[in-house]
Amino acid sequence: MLKKVLESRMKIRFHDCDPFSHLNNSRYMDYIMTARGDQVQEDYGLDIYKMAKEEGLGWVSAQTQIAYMVPAYLMEEVVIQTQLTAFSGRSLSVEALMWNEDKTVLKALVWIRLVHYQLQMQKSHTHSEALMRLFKQVVSPLKPEMDFETRVKDLKAKVSVL
Template structure:
């Protein structure tokens, strides 16, 4: 899928809580770090380069996360990300953390961001060129709301366990 990029990483022992699960805050670290890498791999620029060229960047205004399956230390996970909504001023990126075989889904994160002018210190519309560029990377998913999406992903996990 052109708009979805995946990277693999290993969960570190020091990122886990005393009972051996990935700490809730660390999910965000792993997932957002992967997204930053995906931006370079998929779109060919860094956030810093985009700021230098346009004076604008994306600022997260909402994160919605669902923890679907525990992650233990030294587990290898695949983290994928994709744009699922693209509006005049906002975008929503879905980031999924899956097991190494891409069977079970450990967590789902939706990050909503506004396009923000550093000079004007306010949100601004995406340029027509940017909208056209990202149109090729937008990935449609059947669910429109986060709760619907997490319910679908939970069902996927149940199907995986049955097989």
């Protein structure tokens, strides 16, 4: 049985922070995408870097939405959880949550829509049958009526965002 919610820890580094020792807004996506790439390799055996190199296939970001709840600070250890919330023949929707070390304070919520992409032809590409089987096993859909703002409000009501 494959996990649906993947999790990893990262430490906020000096070169990623602003003068106030907060993680720079633009760097949240770098931390989340790095975590997701490592997680799918560790938990699903899906090496997206090898796939890009050997098959010329990958995913590109088509849309991102982020809600910054509480700053992440220099040298703080954060927990990043990600999950596949939807998929189609050519795209994926991923949700990411960044928490403090003990997962009591939510720092950020991110929604990412990724398009499967053929690098050499520079156009979208259909997911293989093997990928579709994997996605069916691990998808954790949100309620159909859930939009980003509603999800932010829902999470704020449930968890601490000091």
